[in-house]
Amino acid sequence: MFRTRDGEVALAPSQEQSYQRVLDALGLAELRADPRFATNDLRVRNRAAVNAxxxxxxxxxxxxxxxxxxNAxxxxxxxxMGLPEVFADPQILDQEMVLQQEHxxxxxxxxxxxPIKFSEAPCVLRRPTPEIGADTDAILVDLGYSAAEITALRHAGVV
Structure with missing residues (x-):
């Protein structure tokens, strides 16, 4: 993510062609001559400088x-975007991505x-997001722990 005059933009030119396009679009052709940025590996090693x-x-x-x-x-x-913007975004709303659930x-x-809709297998919310730790016992049982072992883990402060 990079700051702009009035917000932030996300871009990740990881491929050489994308990086070259970024330089052209931003008018930063002089970075092509900088040996610190000659290859993707070097750009990763010098990420702070190229990002700056x-x-x-x-x-x-x-x-x-x-x-x-x-984009051009x-x-x-x-x-x-922040969450209020996400929930009001026309594309998000058009794709019926905002769901409401009782918690x-x-x-x-x-x-x-x-984000992906399947006509034959729609994704549905079965339950709200659990509170932290709400599923710990069930997960530990699935992993093969006994009730006594789970109790011991709790007493030891592990869970």
């Missing part, structure tokens, strides 16, 4: 500007559903 150079350019314009510019150059990227400790909660 990219972000220094990205903060000069808005997120929307960069998304349009990068064939660079996959996206705006980083015993929190009332009605909104959550994101599975």
């Amino acid at each position: 150079a990219i972000e220094a350019r990205l903060v000069t314009e808005t997120t929307e500007y960069w998304i349009e510019t990068l 150059a064939g660079v996959p990227c996206g705006r980083v 015993p400790g929190h009332g009605t909660v909104k959550m994101l559903g599975f």
